[in-house]
Amino acid sequence: MRKQILTYMSVEARRDVFQAIADPTRRQIINLIAYQSMNLNAIAENFSISRPAVSQHIKILMECGMVMVRQEGRERYCEAKLDALKEVSTWVDQYRQFWNTQFDSLDHYLNRIQNNNQSDQ
């Protein structure tokens, strides 16, 4: 878990699923195409931001492994790679790992002070 947290906190530009879902627009894009693949224009119509801005988000999603773009004739279809979401544990899983780490530490602490008390007696 510790390593995982550090990975999350890394400041360098990451290209993973966490980076993908860190942005609300990208989350919306994933949700849009989770149900059906769409071409860029169709996706962009759902947003007030510019088409190049949407395109940029899709590029990041591709780099994060969340979206695959397929050329179909003259159209490019964006397809969600939902398998990548397996990497995202829900908040519950994150928090469970956090507490389990804390409880490991508590366990060590309790053993330590009880051993100390015994050797004092």
Added chain:
Amino acid sequence: MENQVTPKAELKIVRQFKAPQSLVYNAFASREAFAAWWGPAGSTLTVLSFDFREGGRTHYKLDNNGLLMWALFRYQKIHQPDSIEFLSSFTDPEGNISSSPFPIDFPLEVHNRIALSETNGITTLTLHAEPVNATPEQEKTFADLNASMNQGYEGTWGQLDTYLAEVQG
């Protein structure tokens, strides 16, 4: 944003410790004890304030190789020696509640309830945790991700195949 029923995220952990209940309780209740174990190993914990009583606040800093984060406990109900309820949240250095330092949506505050019981020198600790005061954005993220994943794993591939067959047909 439309009203929607958000699936509740809840967490329950049960752990057993080879120690008397009073000692486990004290690990949360005493500043000295808390400082001795809280925080992931490898990070330096600084307890900035500690006030273990109902309505009290404990504010601490974690330094993990220069990566700093601050967090706060706000104790709600304390029933010595068997239950502790508190809200936990990330904060800025001054102790104001802030969003998670991680680039994934965490609830702003989490309600934690720790229940203790002892049998034959073994203390059983049960933790219940659930997000509170999540922003609509955060709640939507949970719901959306769940929906995407459920949809994705429960037949969307079939729908997608049909759709692709249609658009390519």
